[in-house]
Amino acid sequence: MSPFPDFVRPLVVSGPSGVGKGTLIKRLFAEFPEKFGFSVSHTTRAPRTGEINGKEYHFVSTPNFRSLLQEGGFIEHAEFSGNLYGTSKQAVRDVTQTGRRCILDIEAQGIRQVKTTDLNPVYLFISPPSMTILRERLRGRGTDTDAEIQKRLAMSLKEIEYAKEAGVHDTVIINDDLDKAYQVFKKVALGEEQVVGDTLPALDD
Numbered sequence: 001m002s003p004f005p006d007f008v009r010p011l012v013v014s015g016p017s018g019v020g021k022g023t024l025i026k027r028l029f030a031e032f033p034e035k036f037g038f039s040v041s042h043t044t045r046a047p048r049t050g051e052i053n054g055k056e057y058h059f060v061s062t063p064n065f066r067s068l069l070q071e072g073g074f075i076e077h078a079e080f081s082g083n084l085y086g087t088s089k090q091a092v093r094d095v096t097q098t099g100r101r102c103i104l105d106i107e108a109q110g111i112r113q114v115k116t117t118d119l120n121p122v123y124l125f126i127s128p129p130s131m132t133i134l135r136e137r138l139r140g141r142g143t144d145t146d147a148e149i150q151k152r153l154a155m156s157l158k159e160i161e162y163a164k165e166a167g168v169h170d171t172v173i174i175n176d177d178l179d180k181a182y183q184v185f186k187k188v189a190l191g192e193e194q195v196v197g198d199t200l201p202a203l204d205d
C-alpha cells in the first residue's frame with residue numbers, strides 16, 4: 001500500500017488530443033504494471049479487428065448503453081461521430097478492487113460530468129508547450145487527416161480555456177521534454193505529496 005493518501009483516489013488525466021496523455025500513461029503502466037489500472041470504457045461502436053471485448057472497450061448495443069445510463073451507471077459519457085462512449089462506475093470499481101490506482105483519460109466535457117459525481121479524483125491536466133508544437137505532434141503521429149487535425153485543434157482551444165478556470169485541475173504538467181514531464185507525472189500518479197505543477201502557458205500562438 002502506498003504511504004500517500006492521494007494514491008487511493010482515481011487519477012483523471014485530461015488534455016488536448018495529441019498532447020501525449022497516452023504516451024505518458026503507457027510508460028507509467030510499463031514501469032508499474034502492478035500499481036495502476038486503466039478503466040475500460042463502454043462503447044456502442046463496432047470492435048475493430050483485434051479488439052477484445054472487456055480489454056480495449058466493453059462493446060455494447062445502444063439499448064444496453066442507454067439502460068445503463070438510465071440506471072445512473074456512468075460517471076461520464078459522450079457521443080462521438082455517431083457512437084456513444086462512457087466510463088462506468090463499475091469499470092472504476094473493477095480497478096480499485098484489485099488494489100490498483102485507477103487512471104482515467106477523460107476529455108473536457110467529461111470532466112464537467114465527473115465533477116458532478118462522488119468519484120473524488122485528483123484532476124491532472126497535460127498541457128502542450130504551445131499550439132504550434134501540438135499541431136506538429138498531431139501531424140507527426142500520422143493517424144489523422146488535415147481536416148481531423150483542424151477539428152482536434154479547435155477542440156483543444158476550448159479544452160484549454162476550460163482548464164484555465166480556477167479549481168478545475170489540481171495539477172498541470174507541460175509536456176515539453178517527455179522525460180522531464182514523465183518524472184513529474186510519475187510523482188503525481190504515485191500520489192506523492194507536494195508536487196508543484198506547472199503554470200498553464202498562454203498558448204495563444
Ligand SMILES: Nc1ncnc2c1ncn2[C@@H]1O[C@H](COP(=O)(O)OP(=O)(O)OP(=O)(O)O)[C@@H](O)[C@H]1O
Pocket residue numbers: 015016017018019020021022023024137138140141175176177178179181
Ligand atoms: N514530450 C513529447 N515530445 C515530443 N513528442 C511527443 C511528446 N509526448 C508525446 N509525443 C508524441 O506526440 C504524439 C501524440 O501523443 P499521444 O498519442 O500520446 O497523445 P494523446 O494525448 O494520447 O492523444 P489522444 O487524446 O488523441 O489519444 C505521439 O506521436 C507521441 O509520440
